[in-house]
Amino acid sequence: MKPALPAAILTVPLAHRALHDAAGGRPENSRAAIRAAMAAGYGIEIDLQLSSDGCAMVFHDSDLDRLADASGPVRARTRSDLQAIPLKDGDGEGIPDLPEVLDLVAGKVPLLIELKDQHGQMGLTDGGLERATAAALKGYGGPVAVMSFNPNSVAELAQLAPDIARGITTSAYDPSEWPELPKAVCDDLRGIPDFARTGASFISHEAADLPRPRVQALRNDGVPVLCWTVTSAAEETAARVFADNVTFEQYLSPLTP
Template sequence: MSRLPDIFLRRPIAHRAYHDRAMGRPENSIGAVTAALDAGYNIEIDVQLSSDGVAVVFHDYDLRRLTHHAGRVNALSARALADVRLRDCDEGVPTLREVLDLVVGRVGVLIEIKDQDGGMGPDVGALETSVAEALRSYVGPVAVMSFNPHSVAAFQCLAPDVPIGLTTSAYSSDGWPLLPAKTREHLRFIPDFEKLGADFISHEAADLDRSRVAELKAKQVPILCWTIRSPEAEKSARSVADNVTFEGYPA
């Protein structure tokens, strides 16, 4: 039986928190997290690693798209990243611990550990360690996932009581141009789910008709999906998925 807390199936999940740049709350920002809390949505956030080994809440590897600063996230300390202004607001890059201290169990927090290996390989560990440390004293519904099965395995060793999942995809060549074809072919069929003892998947919405997804659903595995951007797409996705990760509209 899956250990995924029921709240992740009852309330929609705000992708990168409930962000809206026009409203001054960019993705993965404290403002976006606050808006999700106010609306009662669960929150999906991404974490990267600072130069001093701290899990920070940020999606990209590079700062350019989301801030007024150029360069890689892992080139700066957590303190320096806090001083890097996000676009469209007067906030810096928050740490995972800061976000958890704000949420304090009011909604579910779904944490995606971004691949640090560069090719979904085994060169992982530091970010997983920081996430586990941040969660050690946290009380509230939480789950951790990654596209990289090695990352999930590393985190599981550090925090065996936290529900784990795989972020999964069709792994098209267009969507994953830098990932070797052999790796894409391997991951496409979600072969590591049983070996990891994973609790759920969060699958690419456009690929929900994959037979492997149906197989896992038949085994009562919770199916989340990403990323839904309209009520119509949500209705379609819910014919397969147990819950949606959404953005750009009120779910």
């Protein structure tokens, strides 16, 4: 039997890449942003990339340039190298790894973890990021779930961490917004064809596309639907008609919607 999504992930708004605010000295996916989300009582969504030595690093982009004081692929650097690279708009802190973040959160708030596609075009995975994630999560006692846009990654997680709730991050897959993907791949993924084979417990869908019939059919069948990413109270109100919880940024979501 596939694991159920923890109830807390459905009831507490999820701070996108933690409660980040560059102007406030809290970069995306940073320790400062994680602490701020916890202090406010929010759940936390974070992203993972893989280091060159096989460690799960809490960082969104595949390249360092936008978010850190370095350039080039995350995957080309070791864990220790990445930990020493300061995040932009922060207090000099480096990139955290997943075990450190798990120790920091320690089950106090729900945690939603997205594994970023490592190989492009949502193809087969070599399992490196999935193995690192599963190893870090072994024995973690707090409310947690994992997800990925790449269904092959979700299927790998089903084998490596079968007791952890897993989901597919889904989208309208407008080809103009996914230039790295062939149109045929966009057309395929748009229909969420891999939900059953991956043993997924939930989806997290693009907020503007929530009314899509396939998404609402899953919800009508009892599948929890999260969404990404709402940026105002008005967007949240609209999204909650079609979704069970939101991932938010740029404003403070009410803790009791």
